[in-house]
Amino acid sequence: MFEECLYFNSNALARTVSRIWIEAYKPFDLSPPHAFLLRVVLNKPGLMPRELAEALSLSRSTVTRFLDSLEKRDLLVRKATTQDGREVQVYPKKKAKLMHKKLDQTGAALSRLMNEMIGRDDVSQTVNKLRELHNILETR
Numbered sequence: 001m002f003e004e005c006l007y008f009n010s011n012a013l014a015r016t017v018s019r020i021w022i023e024a025y026k027p028f029d030l031s032p033p034h035a036f037l038l039r040v041v042l043n044k045p046g047l048m049p050r051e052l053a054e055a056l057s058l059s060r061s062t063v064t065r066f067l068d069s070l071e072k073r074d075l076l077v078r079k080a081t082t083q084d085g086r087e088v089q090v091y092p093k094k095k096a097k098l099m100h101k102k103l104d105q106t107g108a109a110l111s112r113l114m115n116e117m118i119g120r121d122d123v124s125q126t127v128n129k130l131r132e133l134h135n136i137l138e139t140r
Contacts, residue, residue: 024106037066042100046089
């Protein structure tokens with residue numbers, strides 16, 4: 001009935017993929033989106049929340065909630081910029097830095113798993129097509 005429905009099929013795929021990613025990040029007590037945000041900050045300390053929102057395709061308010069949560073868990077700290085005290089930059093704390101390597105290893109392991117299960121070319125083509133569709137729909 002919904003074989004050609006983009007909404008139904010993309011959400012079915014997202015639920016399946018989410019289950020795998022949730023299980024993978026469970027040892028860190030992080031949701032996948034929290035883990036992604038933390039990985040971005042670990043790899044590029046000093047980003048501003050608006051830059052994180054753009055990098056993760058999330059709203060600024062969602063990033064703020066994630067930052068609040070990760071800050072309460074002593075993983076991140078927000079510091080006022082020297083140029084404008086109203087703007088903040090986000091930095092990892094020691095606890096997050098200790099997780100950095102294992103978080104990146106988990107991401108790499110998930111990529112390997114998908115490549116093994118689906119095939120490297122199919123994963124690459126699917127991700128590229130999803131990004132293209134996302135860009136088309138976002139700019140509409």
